[in-house]
Amino acid sequence: xxxxxxxxxxxxxxxxxxxxxxxxxxxxxxxxxxxxxxxxxxxxxxxxxxxxxxxxxxxxxxxxxxxxxxxxxxxxxxxxxxxxxxxxxxxxxxxxxxxxxxxxxxxxxxxxxx
Amino acid sequence: xxxxxxxxxxxxxxxxxxxxxxxxxxxxxxxxxxxxxxxxxxxxxxxxxxxxxxxxxxxxxxxxxxxxxxxxxxxxxxxxxxxxxxxxxxxxxxxxxxxxxxxxxxxxxxxx
Numbered sequence: 001x002x003x004x005x006x007x008x009x010x011x012x013x014x015x016x017x018x019x020x021x022x023x024x025x026x027x028x029x030x031x032x033x034x035x036x037x038x039x040x041x042x043x044x045x046x047x048x049x050x051x052x053x054x055x056x057x058x059x060x061x062x063x064x065x066x067x068x069x070x071x072x073x074x075x076x077x078x079x080x081x082x083x084x085x086x087x088x089x090x091x092x093x094x095x096x097x098x099x100x101x102x103x104x105x106x107x108x109x110x111x112x113x114x
Numbered sequence: 115x116x117x118x119x120x121x122x123x124x125x126x127x128x129x130x131x132x133x134x135x136x137x138x139x140x141x142x143x144x145x146x147x148x149x150x151x152x153x154x155x156x157x158x159x160x161x162x163x164x165x166x167x168x169x170x171x172x173x174x175x176x177x178x179x180x181x182x183x184x185x186x187x188x189x190x191x192x193x194x195x196x197x198x199x200x201x202x203x204x205x206x207x208x209x210x211x212x213x214x215x216x217x218x219x220x221x222x223x224x225x226x
Contacts, residue, residue, distance in 0.1 A: 004157075033214075035216075040218065041218060042118065042203070042215070042216035042217050042218045042219070043158075043203070043205075043216040044216075045213065045214055058213065058214075059213060059215075090157065090158075099145055099146045099165060099207065100146065100163055100165060101163065102148060102150075102160030102163050103148070103150075103158075103160065104160070105157035105158045105159075106157055107156070107157050108157060
């Protein structure tokens, strides 16, 4: 099993460009999450999804969009990249809700915006 | 926004020492607490999911306790080994607003 796969691993963007961070999982998990991690800070939840077609905002959603058309995929889109979005992005999934199920994380995407 | 505090921020211990660290969280609106282990250049890996006051969980030499009334959880490592070197994260789930808050982690280095 591949688990949670994120692509790309690294990317440099110019201010104002757009891109999509891909996340796919092969564990048939219904819950999926996007986090960002900035230096010296804990992981911050950007968006999450409880199933195909259902998404909701987390703690820091501004500047991002998500969609969930299938159980497996949960892409994160940056429409107008800004330097404040330079971060490491992690996708995670869980079988059922957080109350009693651990999250499985991808390896992260390191994004720099210059 | 809720505060999840972890202490100490970093820790260096000798191989064979036992150690523990703390995760503090708001005692109201508790739903669940997770512990994760995060090795450098890898992704976080789940250790424990804890939901009940008084919960104690164990996995090998690592164990955790939970006190929801006073808002803290302890993670213990018995007989630390170099392979235990990692950052240990806790994450608190509040039942208000369906939010999940991570602490900044405790970085453990075990010196051979």
